Amino acid sequence: MSILRGAIFARSLANVSARAYSTQAPAAKKASNLPFYLLGAGAAVPQTKSPLDPEKFVDFKLKKIVPYNHNTSKFIFELPKDEASLLPVTSCVIIKSSNPEDLKDANGKPIIRPYTPISPPDAKGEFTFLVKRYDNGNASKYIFTLKEGDTLAIKGPISKFPYQANEFDEVALIGGGSGITPLYQLLDHALADKSNKTKFTLLFSNVTEKDILLRDELDGLQKKHPEHFKLVYLLDKPEGKWDGPTGFINPDIIKKYVAPASLNDKVKVFVCGPPGQVAAVAGKKAGMKQGELAGILKQLGYTEEQVFKF
Numbered sequence: 198m199s200i201l202r203g204a205i206f207a208r209s210l211a212n213v214s215a216r217a218y219s220t221q222a223p224a225a226k227k228a229s230n231l232p233f234y235l236l237g238a239g240a241a242v243p244q245t246k247s248p249l250d251p252e253k254f255v256d257f258k259l260k261k262i263v264p265y266n267h268n269t270s271k272f273i274f275e276l277p278k279d280e281a282s283l284l285p286v287t288s289c290v291i292i293k294s295s296n297p298e299d300l301k302d303a304n305g306k307p308i309i310r311p312y313t314p315i316s317p318p319d320a321k322g323e324f325t326f327l328v329k330r331y332d333n334g335n336a337s338k339y340i341f342t343l344k345e346g347d348t349l350a351i352k353g354p355i356s357k358f359p360y361q362a363n364e365f366d367e368v369a370l371i372g373g374g375s376g377i378t379p380l381y382q383l384l385d386h387a388l389a390d391k392s393n394k395t396k397f398t399l400l401f402s403n404v405t406e407k408d409i410l411l412r413d414e415l416d417g418l419q420k421k422h423p424e425h426f427k428l429v430y431l432l433d434k435p436e437g438k439w440d441g442p443t444g445f446i447n448p449d450i451i452k453k454y455v456a457p458a459s460l461n462d463k464v465k466v467f468v469c470g471p472p473g474q475v476a477a478v479a480g481k482k483a484g485m486k487q488g489e490l491a492g493i494l495k496q497l498g499y500t501e502e503q504v505f506k507f
């Protein structure tokens with residue numbers, strides 16, 4: 198783990214900013230106040246705060262758009278002065294249009310949505326979002342109208358789960374579609390930590406093979422960390438040859454791949470996917486709150502403490 202990544206990890210334990218969209222306790226400390234040191238060419242250059250603000254929306258310039266697949270693109274935003282985002286793991290940001298007129302609901306209120314960067318927190322000068330366009334989706338359709346040079350208003354970090362290395366023996370991540378981004382943020386961070394002993398299992402559902410996001414990155418993590426990372430893709434409707442499991446996540450799949458609830462506080466299950474999948478696997482979220490545990494995980498005996506819905 199780089200020095201900066203270590204510092205970011207330490208900060209994630211400080212349970213930074215949390216308000217709207219947070220499923221955590223309120224912020225103990227403002228995210229931007231802790232010192233960080235970027236070591237370059239032998240000289241220590243302090244980066245004392247994130248260019249993001251957890252208290253207010255800041256406009257960031259869209260530097261580059263990189264098409265990813267039939268309905269998803271990478272949107273790379275510029276960070277001023279070659280700084281890093283320093284977003285803690287796990288956290289997301291919320292976005293709205295820079296011009297309030299451009300993205301609002303029927304009552305004229307700004308439409309705000311959470312997104313999780315796929316770039317590491319110590320990437321300098323830019324941060325990257327992988328955004329899937331939903332045909333009837335308000336925010337995602339708007340983001341796809343942006344051109345390079347336009348800005349988007351971004352606020353964060355919004356704290357999610359304060360991940361600590363080796364808190365659990367087994368972690369299962371159950372995701373679908375663009376819900377992979379927070380799960381990938383956690384995996385990328387946790388597996389890079391040389392002290393990691395936790396075993397991670399990802400069950401990642403998609404409609405067809407061409408919908409699988411971050412497949413190269415996930416396959417790369419699996420190859421690099423075979424002892425600590427099991428990767429299972431599921432397809433609703435495979436086109437052509439497919440050896441993996443098909444259909445929606447069901448109790449048998451969970452029993453086969455996920456560590457049992459009897460491990461008590463040594464097992465944790467993270468869920469992030471389309472609303473229907475989250476409801477079926479773990480019960481609906483209650484707005485930005487966790488909501489009651491229901492669905493397959495409840496049926497299999499998992500408790501609310503063992504499950505986190507992003």
Ligand SMILES: Cc1cc2nc3c(=O)[nH]c(=O)nc-3n(C[C@H](O)[C@H](O)[C@H](O)COP(=O)(O)OP(=O)(O)OC[C@H]3O[C@@H](n4cnc5c(N)ncnc54)[C@H](O)[C@@H]3O)c2cc1C
Nearest residue numbers: 310311312313327328329331333334335336337375378471
């Ligand atoms: C913590 C967190 C991080 C996220 N990170 C990302 C990210 O990095 N990239 C990304 O593309 N999305 C991400 N999302 C999802 C994102 O916030 C939006 O929900 C999604 O873009 C749809 O918003 P919309 O305004 O376009 O659609 P809406 O106008 O909200 O909804 C339109 C339609 O899309 C469906 N829908 C809503 N949300 C989802 C969903 N998550 N999956 C599938 N269908 C959905 C609705 O049922 C509805 O039919 C994240 C969500 C969370 C909770």
